[in-house]
Amino acid sequence: MNMMTPDLSRAGAQAITGRDRGTPLQQLPLRRGYFGRVRMTREDMQNYMATARSLLEDALTRAHNDRQQGGAEYRTWKQLSSHAGFKRCTKFGDNGRDLHYYLQGSVRAKLNDLMGLIYADSTAQVVERRETLYHDSMDAQTLCVLKERSAENMQEHLSIRWQAINLSNNSPIYQRDKCFLEYTGVTSDVDGVPVGFKITHGIERSECVSLKESHGLSRLNSTEIMLLRTDQNGTHTTITLDGVVREPENLPGWLVSSFLGTVATCFSKLPIVVQEKLLARLPMISDWQFVPVSSRKNCSVCMTKFSMLSKKTNCNSCGEVACKSCIVTRTVGQTSKFCTKCLLMVSSQASEIAPASEFGHSFITSSSSSRSRRDSETSVSTTSSMVGGKGAAVVPRMKVDMKLLDDARVNRTNCSLSSTASETSFDSSSNSYCLDRRSSDVPHYGSLDEEVVTVDTEQMERSGRVLPPSVVNTVGRPVPTVEAVEDSIAHQRFLLREMLSQAKTYQQQQTRA
Structure with missing residues (x-):
């Protein structure tokens, strides 16, 4: 079906979502254990592991060739406008039906901290991660874990999962679900640089039944590979998202562009998410412990002298008084205000404030x-x-x-939080x-x-x-x-x-x- 089809009519939308039927659609989230127990042979497990590692090797090879050639391969793709500092491009496959998309950009965050957001050992973490990275999560379930992280090997996690997503908040006809093999971890490329990865590969399992009739969710068959490669200084991380949707159903071109734009926006906000995770480890004091505003004549950070009209704000962590320019607002459980001095402290001493259990330090550095x-x-x-x-x-x-x-x-540590x-x-x-x-x-x-x-x-x-x-x-x-x-x-x-x-x-x- 042509990907660039115009918007559907109301009758077509109702036919797709099943609203014209007499029986109403069931609601998400699914009950726990909805798909039942997963049974597989030893050969199936070995095939899944081989498939995941093959996808990883191919992705690392393509990324290396892309760096050597200066991105010449993606210049032939349809170039979309850059969004939030990320380059976006799409193309159709050789069969004219498969849709390929590509997203690349750099964020100011360390690989260790970003991998703390990428790893998802439980179903609740899968939903939270999807909402953080894509902002379209509806529901998820972990069908089985083939290889979980342990104290001996903190680098690999392999599982089979189901997830429901909403590609457009404006219409329910773009709600999709997928059953996929997920492979997450950290490895090294041919240059010896640490590279984090998250691979999702669509598979078919008899236990993961279709929910089109019961919930109106069309099954999405896709493969997506996310690579996170640190730079030489270790302060920035390049994120590459390379995916393909096989024979997509009723996905117009504007929806693909909107999807990539939303993902780019979420990726650009990852440093703030990491910062909020680190700030959650700081001690929070009560209002009665704040330094009295009247006792400070200068900002505790930039030492600017307060005037009669200056806005004075207390930091929720250290309690000191700072000016408007030296205070930032972050969501740490609730909306809180922190001075830039505390922000610099958590950025430079993240390993001491935030344990390795949340941010994955143990797969590269020792805890x-x-x-x-x-x-x-x-x-x-x-x-x-x-x-x-x-x-x-x-x-x-x-x-x-x-x-x-x-x-x-x-x-x-990560051992306690492993699934x-x-x-x-x-x-x-x-x-x-x-x-x-x-x-x-x-x-x-x-x-x-x-x-x-x-x-x-x-x-x-x-x-x-x-x-x-x-x-x-x-x-x-x-x-x-x-x-x-x-x-x-x-x-x-x-x-x-x-x-x-x-x-x-x-x-x-x-x-x-």
């Missing part, structure tokens, strides 16, 4: 306070380092009750893998969800750190070694020092107020 996945069957968990420093040895430690810290949930949406079990009768969908919207926070274990130190023995505990108590649990208890005590002392430091900072803020 300063990482913890392993919770193990519900043993009483010993692990940590990558005690206080800080790269290359720290992995040592066992006891579980610590973190409920004393108000911000304990902030200090979790538990699916678990793989082997069915010997059918020789297939049953990937069961479980709750992925309820995060697990390691030792917060576990009970504190009390052990008898007289039953302990000193052994090598690489050896597991050999003593078992009355309830059948292994008794930790002396080294594990020593590490636990050292870790609790570290937590106490952190609490005292926070209390001292809070007291100084009160004194200053």
